[in-house]
Amino acid sequence: MNPGIASRVDQIFVILQHRIAELFPAVLQPWVAMILGVVGIVAVFPGIFALTTVLERKGLGRMQNRLGPNRVGPFGILQPIADAIKSLTKEDIVPRTADEVVHFLAPVVLVVAIFLGYAVLPVGRNMVLLKIDSGILFFFAIGASTELSIFMAGWSSRNKYSLLGAMRAVAQMISYEVPLLLAAVVAIMMTGSLSPTAIVRAQGGFTGFFPRWYVFTPWGFAGFVLFAIAALAETNRSPFDLPEGESELVAGYFTEYSGFKFALFFLGEYLGMMSIAGYGITLFLGGWGAPASFLEFIPSWAWFFAKLFLAIFFFIWLRGTLPRLRQDQLMNFAWKFMLPMTLLNLMVAAAWRFLGEWFGTGILAEGVRWLLCAAILAGAYVALALTLLRRQKIAARSYRYAD
Amino acid sequence: MMEGFLFGLLAVLTLSGAVGAALLRNLVHCALSLTLTFVGLALLYLNLDAQFVGLSQVLVYIGAVAILVVFAILLTGGAGKMPTHPTVSAGWRTGWLAAVAVGFVLIGALLHSPLPHSDVPAPEVTVQQIGRLLMGPYVLPLEIVAVLLTVALIGAVIVAMPERKGESK
Numbered sequence: 001m002n003p004g005i006a007s008r009v010d011q012i013f014v015i016l017q018h019r020i021a022e023l024f025p026a027v028l029q030p031w032v033a034m035i036l037g038v039v040g041i042v043a044v045f046p047g048i049f050a051l052t053t054v055l056e057r058k059g060l061g062r063m064q065n066r067l068g069p070n071r072v073g074p075f076g077i078l079q080p081i082a083d084a085i086k087s088l089t090k091e092d093i094v095p096r097t098a099d100e101v102v103h104f105l106a107p108v109v110l111v112v113a114i115f116l117g118y119a120v121l122p123v124g125r126n127m128v129l130l131k132i133d134s135g136i137l138f139f140f141a142i143g144a145s146t147e148l149s150i151f152m153a154g155w156s157s158r159n160k161y162s163l164l165g166a167m168r169a170v171a172q173m174i175s176y177e178v179p180l181l182l183a184a185v186v187a188i189m190m191t192g193s194l195s196p197t198a199i200v201r202a203q204g205g206f207t208g209f210f211p212r213w214y215v216f217t218p219w220g221f222a223g224f225v226l227f228a229i230a231a232l233a234e235t236n237r238s239p240f241d242l243p244e245g246e247s248e249l250v251a252g253y254f255t256e257y258s259g260f261k262f263a264l265f266f267l268g269e270y271l272g273m274m275s276i277a278g279y280g281i282t283l284f285l286g287g288w289g290a291p292a293s294f295l296e297f298i299p300s301w302a303w304f305f306a307k308l309f310l311a312i313f314f315f316i317w318l319r320g321t322l323p324r325l326r327q328d329q330l331m332n333f334a335w336k337f338m339l340p341m342t343l344l345n346l347m348v349a350a351a352w353r354f355l356g357e358w359f360g361t362g363i364l365a366e367g368v369r370w371l372l373c374a375a376i377l378a379g380a381y382v383a384l385a386l387t388l389l390r391r392q393k394i395a396a397r398s399y400r401y402a403d
Numbered sequence: 404m405m406e407g408f409l410f411g412l413l414a415v416l417t418l419s420g421a422v423g424a425a426l427l428r429n430l431v432h433c434a435l436s437l438t439l440t441f442v443g444l445a446l447l448y449l450n451l452d453a454q455f456v457g458l459s460q461v462l463v464y465i466g467a468v469a470i471l472v473v474f475a476i477l478l479t480g481g482a483g484k485m486p487t488h489p490t491v492s493a494g495w496r497t498g499w500l501a502a503v504a505v506g507f508v509l510i511g512a513l514l515h516s517p518l519p520h521s522d523v524p525a526p527e528v529t530v531q532q533i534g535r536l537l538m539g540p541y542v543l544p545l546e547i548v549a550v551l552l553t554v555a556l557i558g559a560v561i562v563a564m565p566e567r568k569g570e571s572k
Binding site: 137 | 429431432435454455458459461462466467469470473477529530531
């Protein structure tokens with residue numbers, strides 16, 4: 001294939017943005033380019049959200065031996081449109097005792113904060129809205145502020161289920177934010193930059209045809225797994241969906257929301273999931289890089305979204321597979337397992353860096369370094385798991401009020 | 404022109420949050436209003452191109468301190484109870500006096516300090532430079548702060564730990 005055409009296709013959206021911006025006077029051009037980028041984000045990711053809802057329902061249906069939605073359109077793929085019309089036309093109920101202003105602000109703050117997170121996410125080569133030095137820091141700062149909107153929703157509803165759900169959500173998100181950050185730090189450490197674009201660039205290039213993604217190193221693999229677990233908890237997805245456990249809390253913090261505000265919470269949850277998956281891809285899975293050197297002719301944005309869909313599929317699969325944790329298990333897991341493992345992973349990453357300097361390059365040195373680091377992590381994992389399991393008294397469960 | 408407008412907007416946002424935090428009746432509203440002030444401050448830092456400080460402000464104050472305040476209100480049962488009469492403590496005159504005195508001192512200091520020449524370009528400080536400084540010349544203070552925080556954390560856990568049955572009486 002002609003490399004000129006391939007790179008043209010790769011940059012098609014960037015070129016399009018430039019062409020449209022050129023139609024305007026020079027003063028307005030940066031603004032128009034910016035607005036076009038924002039429109040792109042606001043159009044594409046909710047579009048994927050709509051697709052994800054139907055894919056999730058179909059996928060879960062398949063896993064639970066049923067059909068899932070199949071009435072609207074062929075194979076039920078128009079279901080999200082029907083859902084959107086339904087949630088737009090439903091009555092917006094605000095409980096009489098609710099705190100009206102805060103009740104209204106909560107979903108707005110949530111969705112705005114989550115959309116802001118996309119501003120620094122590189123979805124393709126040269127495709128990032130805001131080129132700032134400290135992009136990863138920006139994302140984590142924005143992510144931390146969604147907790148407050150969840151609290152606002154739960155508190156303002158004046159409903160015990162809402163408040164319980166919000167307290168659970170905030171406690172869970174704060175606990176898992178620590179391992180999430182620490183798991184991400186290894187990638188930042190090895191790149192030496194907080195910019196997502198630089199992190200993707202550092203993972204570019206190939207050894208033979210094999211990509212140099214961080215996930216293929218021992219610390220990268222451990223970091224990726226820990227990041228994925230913490231990301232699941234941070235987005236309140238199953239098996240960490242205690243804040244909205246429908247068998248105990250109706251719908252958790254958004255029990256008292258209806259109509260379009262309910263849809264906004266739903267949107268926020270899925271957008272949050274996709275953005276955190278996007279950052280996981282950026283940090284460990286090579287961002288928009290191709291998984292093999294002979295596949296590089298496929299445009300970078302296609303790779304990013306392919307990886308994103310793979311991550312979404314993984315989330316759906318987990319939801320269909322794993323049972324929900326209990327609150328004490330959740331907290332113990334965060335503080336007794338995740339935190340020590342992430343801290344150890346930091347040490348291993350540092351060791352990897354300096355062992356590389358001492359051993360020099362060469363296939364044997366690389367192999368020894370790889371095995372050594374992997375052995376430390378695996379040994380720590382086994383030791384930690386054994387210690388934690390020994391303390392647990394595993395027996396038939398007794399129910400306090402139902403025996 | 405544009406910068407002045409932005410600054411004015413952010414200043415109004417920050418100050419209105421602070422005023423709300425002081426004057427609103429419901430404690431949770433006060434906490435949320437205080438958060439608005441934190442947001443305004445973070446935006447002011449970002450407006451000054453101080454990315455690291457601004458984003459840290461968001462991460463620490465909105466992500467942690469605001470949540471801490473809100474949790475404290477909920478756990479101490481202060482939420483939902485609204486005072487029916489003005490809550491003025493006995494020593495409010497002293498408080499006013501102190502506030503006015505501090506205000507005068509600050510305004511006096513502001514008026515007497517010479518303004519730096521505005522045509523000197525602000526130094527370009529990247530996050531990378533801050534990181535190098537923190538890990539290089541300032542590594543000892545950083546470690547001391549870290550140890551101090553860890554000690555505080557362990558202390559808090561020990562205070563909060565439930566006493567074992569044998570030791571309680």
